[in-house]
Amino acid sequence: MTDHLTVLIQSIQPTNRAAMTRARERQANLTKPAGALGDLEDLAARLAGVFGSERPHPCGVAVLVAAGDHGVASAGVSAYPPEVTPAMVANFLADTPYGPGGAAVNAIARTVGARVYVMDAGVNADLPAHPALVRAAVRPGSRDLSVEAAMTPEETAALILAGAALARQAIADGADVLIPGEMGIGNTTPAATITARMLGLDPAQVTGRGTGVDDARLAHKVTVIRTALARTPTTSPMKVLAEFGGYEIAAMLGMMLQGAALRRAVILDGFVEGSAALIGVLLAPHLRDYLFPAGLCAEVGHASQLNQLNLKPMFTLNLRLGEGTGGVLAAPMLLAAAATLREMRTFEEAGVPHG
Numbered sequence: 207m208t209d210h211l212t213v214l215i216q217s218i219q220p221t222n223r224a225a226m227t228r229a230r231e232r233q234a235n236l237t238k239p240a241g242a243l244g245d246l247e248d249l250a251a252r253l254a255g256v257f258g259s260e261r262p263h264p265c266g267v268a269v270l271v272a273a274g275d276h277g278v279a280s281a282g283v284s285a286y287p288p289e290v291t292p293a294m295v296a297n298f299l300a301d302t303p304y305g306p307g308g309a310a311v312n313a314i315a316r317t318v319g320a321r322v323y324v325m326d327a328g329v330n331a332d333l334p335a336h337p338a339l340v341r342a343a344v345r346p347g348s349r350d351l352s353v354e355a356a357m358t359p360e361e362t363a364a365l366i367l368a369g370a371a372l373a374r375q376a377i378a379d380g381a382d383v384l385i386p387g388e389m390g391i392g393n394t395t396p397a398a399t400i401t402a403r404m405l406g407l408d409p410a411q412v413t414g415r416g417t418g419v420d421d422a423r424l425a426h427k428v429t430v431i432r433t434a435l436a437r438t439p440t441t442s443p444m445k446v447l448a449e450f451g452g453y454e455i456a457a458m459l460g461m462m463l464q465g466a467a468l469r470r471a472v473i474l475d476g477f478v479e480g481s482a483a484l485i486g487v488l489l490a491p492h493l494r495d496y497l498f499p500a501g502l503c504a505e506v507g508h509a510s511q512l513n514q515l516n517l518k519p520m521f522t523l524n525l526r527l528g529e530g531t532g533g534v535l536a537a538p539m540l541l542a543a544a545a546t547l548r549e550m551r552t553f554e555e556a557g558v559p560h561g
């Protein structure tokens with residue numbers, strides 16, 4: 207591992223337990239029946255720990271979409287062709303009558319005032335110059351993970367650090383809530399491969415339909431993943447990421463690590479983000495306490511990831527898109543959880559009688 211990466215990992219501190227305890231005490235005195243805000247109360251207490259205050263005030267929301275291509279996409283594991291990846295990057299950046307970007311993540315981000323950052327983490331195309339495109343590619347797409355390691359250790363570290371750098375940029379621009387997002391045709395295959403290896407599960411248990419592959423393609427996808435896993439028995443998190451991952455997955459890991467290191471909340475979108483998080487918590491166990499899963503997504507295997515992370519999703523909308531879309535939808539819920547803890551009056555302040 208590079209020195210920079212080691213320093214980043216080591217800089218992730220536990221969340222503030224004393225602030226969480228104060229948050230719980232405060233919650234008990236707020237003008238509502240005990241526990242009536244349900245899961246929002248747990249979210250609020252966790253945010254108190256992240257931001258080190260029983261009245262947390264997270265403000266800016268940023269979604270950081272990393273795009274990368276995958277050698278394995280040519281093995282027929284997706285319902286869509288790899289050319290979609292660069293075309294979608296152009297879509298994320300396009301001028302539209304509503305503002306920048308014509309993808310789902312752009313439309314949803316506009317409704318919640320989230321800023322969208324777009325990174326070329328390794329797309330197989332000459333992307334046209336655009337002032338809002340962050341260029342971090344070291345190779346135009348990963349190698350086919352069923353044949354050889356998807357990335358070299360050096361490439362993996364470079365992309366983790368590039369993701370970390372973009373997270374620092376977003377935080378410098380005012381973001382307190384970071385949402386790693388991804389675009390990369392074929393990337394539910396590396397995500398399922400990582401998940402199978404990290405959880406010790408059979409690929410059939412964690413391999414979903416991604417963009418919507420049919421039964422025959424799903425069976426083929428599982429076979430491709432089995433072939434990949436049979437190449438090496440490694441369970442070392444950095445090796446698993448390099449062998450079976452992809453450039454945008456490494457970049458999202460870097461965003462998560464940097465967000466946690468700078469004590470920001472990180473919303474976990476879907477299955478591909480979940481695979482990066484599984485690697486992350488092994489590198490830095492405290493990372494887990496900075497992660498907030500959005501919805502339980504439709505991709506089979508997502509529930510197993512969240513189980514392993516011991517984290518509860520905020521909703522179930524059966525999303526199976528990626529791009530950070532579910533994460534952006536979850537952001538107002540997280541901000542609302544913090545607002546209740548911060549802005550509600552106590553029974554005493556409000557003069558409301560309580561039992």
Ligand SMILES: Cc1cc2ncn([C@H]3O[C@H](COP(=O)(O)O)[C@@H](O)[C@H]3O)c2cc1C
Binds near residue numbers: 283417
């Ligand atoms: C038009 C389009 C937009 C997308 N936005 C996200 N994805 C999602 O689908 C891909 C993963 O599924 P698979 O592993 O089956 O290829 C990723 O690009 C993911 O971000 C998209 C896919 C398509 C086709």
Ligand SMILES: O=C(O)c1cccnc1
Binds near residue numbers: 417475504505527
């Ligand atoms: O959950 C995800 O991240 C996901 C699911 C399907 C397609 N792309 C991404």
